Amino acid sequence: MERGLVLLVAALVVYVTPSVQGTAHLSFSNDTVDITRTGCGVSKLCVESPEDCDPAGGSGCLFASVTATIPVAPNGTTLSIELRGESSGFIALGLTANVSQGTTLLFICGQNNLTNGSFFFRTRERINPDSASTANERIVTDIRGMVNGSVIKCEFNIPNVNATNIASRSSHATTAVIVLGNGTANGTDVGAFTIIRDSGPLNLADPASNVNGTAANNSGGAVQPHAVLLLLSVLSLLMLRA
Template structure:
């Protein structure tokens, strides 16, 4: 989010606390305290549509539960119940396509000095912009990390979905606030298909937590690469697999799986030349604790970085199989024909005494592939024993143990 947008959002929040209006609509302070039991699953499937992460969790009991329900008032006007855990804000998003962050309607409930403040926004290319969409906060509360709010909103017409004017891809987000400035929304739930907000019996399944990494959506909503070619990560056996789904702009979801006693990693390169500013995302099992690292590899040096924002969604270790799902804001691939086209590689390696060992290259694409194109094809260069591919593996092997050892020390 650029500094100008951050300032606008901060001003909105500040004006909300003062009870004034911004751009024609207040960012409203909750007028009432909302008892924890007022948001529940009691009417799910009868009078309200419900979506939650974990699936089926009950927002009226203690524990982590991201939950949203909708009930039709009339026409495009709905009542929303929203709950989630965050030190900053929770939000619900409505998107006309699976690619979220393209002028989506996002309703934000933020914790400002332990008081819920509400704002209606448009989410586009990683930026939340205040809008004068008709929406009103009914009540809200903050209890520790749990934010709850009930509000009404007149949703836009879902013109690009097929089922009805009230069918959207439904998302739940959370994020932090630093000095009143919001982070980029982190998705906790994105439905696999449009759901009709007016249909209490509709089922919303979380595309981010389907419980397993698979090839189900390869070629339709996600780009996939694997070794052996075409292997299925959802069945037993060795399969190194990575998939990408465009969220918006340069922001992607990654699904990564591989076999290792230590770590698996995906690398994005703008060129085939070794040591030229690679982005590396490492999913590691360190002392039975799952960690995600974002690092830059350039001219033989690996450096932990904050310039590659990434967030671990979920990760697991089962025997030798490591799985992780994470979001990442990838750099602009300026040296390729499109900003989202990279040479993509998969690696694995060991972890010894908390230090990541030398990487072993499993897959390196023969050409730059567009991560945003589900129909893109990635062929493994290593099967043809390319000198460039093995040069990359050798150079990384020399640099990784020392510098990632320092990274692990910093992160733990």
């Protein structure tokens, strides 16, 4: 039976206690969450498994897109996330500097099997490379989610993301590894997280950073948009001085 219930949240804060996570007041709507490949590589950075799968209708497609605010504010950028996958428990997007060390911030969208598959949202912290995670306090805004059978879809914003709060050692303030995966859930209690896709280091502010082998350090040789703007500025300055 289709469950088109969508969770709309103006702001969510997960408060960390030894065993309890509290949330802000929740409101509900019967709208749907539509996630497509439109804009991939142009206006949004897309990561998926299997490669180039269709989140709008492809069975087995685990898909995420990231859109970063430009320019980056002094305290970081806001990331707008789309996440789609299939699970009887939860799907998750993680941000980390290195999947084999440090930590991963997990943003979890799941279905509550104790309440007829209603949608729930959690933030967690994973100690790499363990599969287990612990409660983590993280402000997330504008959460929308829906469950339809085994398909889970959600959208949310992560404010103030920078190299410090994703434990990145990169000099680029918006460089991070995106991990996608899933796991089991008992009600809203989540089990171990299993990684299905590891993107490698990407510039989250560049929608084309994983296109044609240009991920991470842009070693593929493609000219990035910010490089073109810089080149045009230099050429204009030289022409004015001529």
